[in-house]
Amino acid sequence: MGAERCNFSSWQLVCRVLGVEYCETKSNLMQAAEDTLERLIRLARFQREALESGSEGTAAAIDQELEQTFGEKERRLGALYEHTREHGC
Numbered sequence: 001m002g003a004e005r006c007n008f009s010s011w012q013l014v015c016r017v018l019g020v021e022y023c024e025t026k027s028n029l030m031q032a033a034e035d036t037l038e039r040l041i042r043l044a045r046f047q048r049e050a051l052e053s054g055s056e057g058t059a060a061a062i063d064q065e066l067e068q069t070f071g072e073k074e075r076r077l078g079a080l081y082e083h084t085r086e087h088g089c
């Protein structure tokens, strides 16, 4: 008896269990937003460590990267909210 291969991603599985329609686009947009948030967290932590160790130059250099990533987070979350509103998913 061979095990049936599961072609569902974890989100698809969750949606199926909950009886909610799965939207691939929403899933991709959510993943993109989560990746950017994760990057923001890492950058902020890196900056705090730089400040703690007295590397003010490094901390200042991270500022620009943080601001760019924050802008990206705004765009990605905006795209997610817009899709959810228009698609009703």
Ligand SMILES: [Zn+2]
Binding pocket: 023, 024, 025, 026, 083, 084, 087, 088, 089
């Ligand atoms: Zn959708």
